[in-house]
Amino acid sequence: MAELLIESEDVTLRAEGDTLVVQGRPGFDSAARLAEAGRAWLGKRGQDRAGQKKTVQGKVRFDVNGVEISNSAVLCVLLEWLRTARQSGLEVEAIELPARMRDLVEFSGLAPVFASSAERLSTSA
Numbered sequence: 844m845a846e847l848l849i850e851s852e853d854v855t856l857r858a859e860g861d862t863l864v865v866q867g868r869p870g871f872d873s874a875a876r877l878a879e880a881g882r883a884w885l886g887k888r889g890q891d892r893a894g895q896k897k898t899v900q901g902k903v904r905f906d907v908n909g910v911e912i913s914n915s916a917v918l919c920v921l922l923e924w925l926r927t928a929r930q931s932g933l934e935v936e937a938i939e940l941p942a943r944m945r946d947l948v949e950f951s952g953l954a955p956v957f958a959s960s961a962e963r964l965s966t967s968a
Contacts, residue, residue, distance in 0.1 A: 848880040849873075855909075858884050861902055861936070863924065865917070866909030874916040878923045885924060889931025902936040903928055905961075913944040918953060925960045937963040 845864075849856040854867040856877055863881055888901055905924060910917055921938065928935050938961045940948065945964075948954050957964050 846884075848884060849876055851876075856880055861888075862904040862906050864906045864909065865920075868911045869917055869920070870912070870914060871916045874920050877920045881920065881924045882927045885927045885931050885933060889928075889933050901932075902934045904937045904939070905935065906939040907944065908939050908941050910941060910944065913941070913947045915947075915951070917944065918947065918951065922953075922956070925957075929960070935961040937961055937965060939965050 846858040847855070848858055848863075851873065854865065854869040854873045854877065857864045857866075863884065865877065869877055885903065888903060905921060907917060907921070925935060938957055948957055954964075
């Protein structure tokens, strides 16, 4: 069951099971909202029902295949989510990027950061 976290003219963020899914045209104006909503969701996933940090790691995924533009704002959001997941005791199972964003990750020198932070970094055509 999908949980709608953000819906605006430029971007949608949903939680689908263990996956944060971003779609649309996020930019610098929406980056802070995306980062905050993702941090809150990750923080909840990293806690048990009593609000205590889980001792057993859960797994999460980030899917930005539905992002129509590639920019550094989206990369910043993903980096923030990676940091939050680590702090929350969550393992990032996969980061799914459109091919054009993978090029930006490579160009920016962030590929090793993303690759070391996720079990799988995949690209769609």
